[in-house]
Amino acid sequence: MEVQLENLTKYFGKVLAVDNLNLEIKDGEFVALLGPSGCGKTTTLLMVAGIYKPTKGYVKFNGQAVNHLLPKDRDIGMVFQSYALYPHMTVYENLTFPLKLKKVPAEEMRRKAQRIADMLGIGELMDRKPGQLSGGQQQRVALGRALIKEPKLLLFDEPLSNLDARLRLAMRGEIKRLQMSLGITSIYVTHDQVEAMTMADRIAVLNKGQLQAYAPPEELYDRPRTLFVAGFIGNPPMNLFEMELYQEDDHYKLRHPDLSLAIPDSRKPRRQPSGRRVIVGLRPEDISIGPEGEIESEIYMVEPLGRDDIITCKIGEIKVQTVVDSRLGYRIGDKVRISFNMEKVQLYDPQTELSLLWA
Amino acid sequence: MLIRRIKTAIPYALLTVITAPIIVSYGWLFMSSFAKRTEGLKPYGFTLSNWRFLWEPLPNMPSIWRITANTLAFALVVTILEVGIAAATGYALSRLHFPGRRGFLSLTLILHAFPSVTLLIAIFYILRLLHLYDTLLGVILVKASLELPLGTWIMKGFFDNVSWDIEMAALIDGCSRFRTWWQVIIPNIRPGIAALSIFAFLSGWSEFLLPYIFLTSFNNWTLSVLIKRLIGDFRFVDYGLLTAVGLFYIIPVLFFFIFTQEYLLNIYTGGVKG
Ligand SMILES: Nc1ncnc2c1ncn2[C@@H]1O[C@H](COP(=O)(O)OP(=O)(O)OP(=O)(O)O)[C@@H](O)[C@H]1O
Numbered sequence: 001m002e003v004q005l006e007n008l009t010k011y012f013g014k015v016l017a018v019d020n021l022n023l024e025i026k027d028g029e030f031v032a033l034l035g036p037s038g039c040g041k042t043t044t045l046l047m048v049a050g051i052y053k054p055t056k057g058y059v060k061f062n063g064q065a066v067n068h069l070l071p072k073d074r075d076i077g078m079v080f081q082s083y084a085l086y087p088h089m090t091v092y093e094n095l096t097f098p099l100k101l102k103k104v105p106a107e108e109m110r111r112k113a114q115r116i117a118d119m120l121g122i123g124e125l126m127d128r129k130p131g132q133l134s135g136g137q138q139q140r141v142a143l144g145r146a147l148i149k150e151p152k153l154l155l156f157d158e159p160l161s162n163l164d165a166r167l168r169l170a171m172r173g174e175i176k177r178l179q180m181s182l183g184i185t186s187i188y189v190t191h192d193q194v195e196a197m198t199m200a201d202r203i204a205v206l207n208k209g210q211l212q213a214y215a216p217p218e219e220l221y222d223r224p225r226t227l228f229v230a231g232f233i234g235n236p237p238m239n240l241f242e243m244e245l246y247q248e249d250d251h252y253k254l255r256h257p258d259l260s261l262a263i264p265d266s267r268k269p270r271r272q273p274s275g276r277r278v279i280v281g282l283r284p285e286d287i288s289i290g291p292e293g294e295i296e297s298e299i300y301m302v303e304p305l306g307r308d309d310i311i312t313c314k315i316g317e318i319k320v321q322t323v324v325d326s327r328l329g330y331r332i333g334d335k336v337r338i339s340f341n342m343e344k345v346q347l348y349d350p351q352t353e354l355s356l357l358w359a
Numbered sequence: 360m361l362i363r364r365i366k367t368a369i370p371y372a373l374l375t376v377i378t379a380p381i382i383v384s385y386g387w388l389f390m391s392s393f394a395k396r397t398e399g400l401k402p403y404g405f406t407l408s409n410w411r412f413l414w415e416p417l418p419n420m421p422s423i424w425r426i427t428a429n430t431l432a433f434a435l436v437v438t439i440l441e442v443g444i445a446a447a448t449g450y451a452l453s454r455l456h457f458p459g460r461r462g463f464l465s466l467t468l469i470l471h472a473f474p475s476v477t478l479l480i481a482i483f484y485i486l487r488l489l490h491l492y493d494t495l496l497g498v499i500l501v502k503a504s505l506e507l508p509l510g511t512w513i514m515k516g517f518f519d520n521v522s523w524d525i526e527m528a529a530l531i532d533g534c535s536r537f538r539t540w541w542q543v544i545i546p547n548i549r550p551g552i553a554a555l556s557i558f559a560f561l562s563g564w565s566e567f568l569l570p571y572i573f574l575t576s577f578n579n580w581t582l583s584v585l586i587k588r589l590i591g592d593f594r595f596v597d598y599g600l601l602t603a604v605g606l607f608y609i610i611p612v613l614f615f616f617i618f619t620q621e622y623l624l625n626i627y628t629g630g631v632k633g
């Protein structure tokens with residue numbers, strides 16, 4: 001099923017939770033809604049589900065506005081962060097509750113429940129109450145309950161954030177595999193960018209209720225259109241610092257009391273910034289430490305991660321982070337030479353916060 | 360070893376001391392109801408004559424069984440009305456946004472705090488107007504209405520504790536709003552409903568003022584009214600009879616407690632289990 005959100009807006013009293021959101025989702029696509037806490041992800045999802053009424057705008061399924069449809073008539077399945085299993089029902093009753101409401105015959109109900117339970121590996125748990133299950137098991141039951149009625153659209157609201165790291169990794173793969181094999185259009189809310197990057201076909205980045213970017217993961221990473229996306233996607237985050245942009249013999253250059261850089265032609269700004277100053281962005285992996293580096297700096301901080309160290313270098317006033325092999329054993333205070341891979345530089349207008357390269 | 364024993368014994372000792380007066384007075388009530396006479400607090404002899412009201416009507420009074428049936432009907436119907444209506448209004452106040460919701464909420468609190476004695480005259484006129492004066496139904500309605508603000512408030516609290524997610528999940532799984540309430544929310548606040556029912560029943564069973572004022576005919580009396588009449592209307596008070604009737608009045612409450620205390624405890628140990 002295709003889903004379109006058109007000028008979708010939601011106010012809670014005076015609070016603007018979702019601000020004029022436009023998004024279309026193709027049939028069978030897996031879209032992640034990514035953004036920091038409180039940016040309106042859940043609100044958007046619940047408007048799609050029909051729990052909240054939009055203040056303005058439309059939710060459309062296959063081109064048809066469904067604003068007036070009750071949740072039960074929308075043919076959707078949803079998995080909640082809290083799992084939202086019915087505490088007074090057994091696992092079997094939880095799984096079959098959507099079928100019971102559809103008056104599916106008992107025999108067929110049992111068959112479907114068995115099939116889903118086998119698929120998710122919860123066949124042994126049918127007679128237990130949710131209170132007697134581990135978090136991971138509850139998560140599977142919740143997933144099964146959303147899948148059992150074979151909905152046209154699956155909604156996930158941070159379904160993995162209550163699981164431990166290992167289980168989260170396993171469930172991530174499992175959900176993605178299930179979604180692909182069943183081909184159900186899915187909207188997946190998360191604030192975990194790794195989850196979004198690894199699972200989604202396209203990621204919609206939200207901030208303060210507004211859509212910041214909507215693109216496939218690689219594009220989001222390589223060509224962030226707004227300063228927010230540049231800083232939000234990637235871990236450790238992109239280095240961002242202010243410099244002055246100027247032109248010399250047809251070439252663009254950047255200067256700062258502590259640092260001068262040349263912009264290669266491949267990264268020539270497509271638009272002029274509103275002032276002279278721009279924000280320069282470089283990902284940690286595009287900064288390297290080594291004797292051939294042309295920039296002098298001093299190591300300011302070392303954060304060991306095990307295999308790698310995150311190293312913060314100071315170039316005068318400017319601080320940048322890079323990731324290096326921890327066996328190289330850099331120490332705080334070491335004088336090192338670093339080089340920037342300017343073929344990967346990003347440029348942003350500090351006023352509009354839009355990219356000078358892609359926006 | 361010994362110290363630990365002493366330590367565990369201390370709470371029991373304290374509880375015993377505190378409850379002793381109550382237990383002693385019930386014990387006295389029990390013994391003197393079977394006694395021929397009492398001198399001071401000491402009962403003498405054994406007789407069943409104090410309990411004769413069980414098989415023969417009291418002078419100038421209806422049969423005890425009639426009065427018991429009245430009391431039971433009164434308490435039960437009040438309970439059903441109160442819990443049923445509070446379960447609906449509490450849900451609405453907890454979950455729905457409608458104009459005047461805040462006003463309604465503060466009103467329930469104010470109404471609860473309002474001393475109902477001051478309403479007696481107004482209620483009298485209303486009951487007369489509705490031709491419900493001196494009927495059991497009339498007093499039931501009055502009692503239920505006076506209890507409803509608190510009941511609603513309590514039920515709202517229980518509904519507030521049920522997560523929104525469960526309700527949303529039910530709506531998405533295909534329930535209507537009513538069905539969500541009935542099949543998903545209500546089963547999750549069963550302990551709350553049980554608690555409110557128990558309190559409502561006990562409060563109905565022991566209600567005195569309303570039946571005493573609004574029920575004048577013999578045949579409509581409840582047990583509390585009967586006891587009051589036993590004290591008030593006899594030239595000399597028959598203490599033997601009074602203790603027996605009093606005991607008779609307490610027994611159902613005791614049984615009720617024994618059978619429901621598990622539920623009452625459940626409220627404090629939390630959540631739906633099993
Ligand atoms: N029922 C509500 N009433 C009033 N304000 C609300 C309500 N639900 C959400 N909001 C507000 O709307 C904004 C968006 O909330 P929302 O729950 O959609 O955020 P979110 O992106 O899901 O955040 P999180 O990652 O923390 O779950 C927040 O500022 C929140 O305070």
Ligand SMILES: [Mg+2]
Nearest residue numbers: 041042043157
């Ligand atoms: Mg949320």
